[in-house]
Amino acid sequence: MRILLAEDEPAIAASIVAAFERAGYATEIAADGEAAWFRGDTEEFDLIVLDLGLPKIDGLTVLKRWRAAGRQTPVLILTARGAWPERVEGIDAGADDYLPKPFQIEELLARVRALIRRAAGHGSPVLESGVISVDTRHMRVALNGAEIQVSPLEYRLITYLLHHKQRVVPVSELIDHLYGNDDARGANALEALVTRLRRKLGAETIQTRRGFGYFIDG
Amino acid sequence: MRILLAEDEPAIAASIVAAFERAGYATEIAADGEAAWFRGDTEEFDLIVLDLGLPKIDGLTVLKRWRAAGRQTPVLILTARGAWPERVEGIDAGADDYLPKPFQIEELLARVRALIRRAAGHGSPVLESGVISVDTRHMRVALNGAEIQVSPLEYRLITYLLHHKQRVVPVSELIDHLYGNDDARGANALEALVTRLRRKLGAETIQTRRGFGYFIDG
């Protein structure tokens, strides 16, 4: 999963990024409203976390522009405590959720999970397919009911494929969502990752469509 | 997908072309502003990537001429880093996105994908005709409801024909679309491709109009 965090305060941004990475999301930062607007408009994210008090362009304006341009990406806005009018405006502008500052990082994570899951059209925080199931709340993976250990990157891969199950996910998209596109890594890294994950999950769970990408069947 | 790349620096052009081809886009190069203008004005592309610093005619001028002539093709401009006024001018002139140089090729690809998706962003993602259906979002092809596997080139061919179903698509247009017309490949390559695809889809699905081209009936 790939998240855009629009937050100008470096300390806050850093701590959120750390939490997101730990939770298995590739996170990118936009430090002002202008950068946020452009990136949200031109790149693909699974979720955008938007602070309303941004330099250059106000967060609310950014959000309105995205929606006006038809962008559907779920947006969670961060507001100052008690800034009621702002919240209402945010919801009206098309935000999917909001969280008043200051907040517990855990709460942010919970809302993020909920939004991602809602966007993917799942009701439950548990992703399943055939013999494997992933509990996104506890970050646990089970094969035939028994828990197995996967590495952080493997976890990202399997959750992304499960969120998009039955869809052939292009290799380039996977690389985006696993690493974030700041990162120029060889496509072979992904292949190696797939091989390792297959050893743990069984060879049939992740299928290849040569020339297209990978997918997990329902 | 067919992309026009207007870039005069051979080394940069080559690396971009390589990346585009890898991503499955047929790519054509225009090495100066004049060629870019002419081709963009007379041929059909799904996207144009335009460097602003072109010989003969400046990229911005080219863009303005296209827009003045009513051409809607999405345009992504490449600017020198920090060239702020240029960017603003570019946006005002009708560019759909810009990317400052130097950039990571991955980032360019991400933006290209976003633009193409946005341009295509309407209509059902499922193409159908008779016994075959193609789910473009999942990138899967089904015959009588059962999935069949097709190669990347076969996939491009079948989707193109389905997008234009009931119309006889000239061979030259198909070759353009599949290979890009720089590429001098025997017309026989297409015939061989059609034969292979027919073996998978059934002989009647793709019909021939001798001397003209191929088509799929509603």
Place this chain on the structure above:
DNA sequence: CGGCACTCGTCAGCAATTTGTCAGTGAATG
């Protein structure tokens, strides 16, 4: 501090698939 385990990217060789080419066959057209 040193060693051990683990993760993960890179490399290289192998295997499988895709795709272009060629040549011969077949079918339509006038």
Place this chain on the structure above:
DNA sequence: CATTCACTGACAAATTGCTGACGAGTGCCG
């Protein structure tokens, strides 16, 4: 009936994906 255009099977080249091995980096523990 001759000619042109399209089809197809066989082959070879190119491409793409898989995997084992290696090693750099990191964190943990005694």
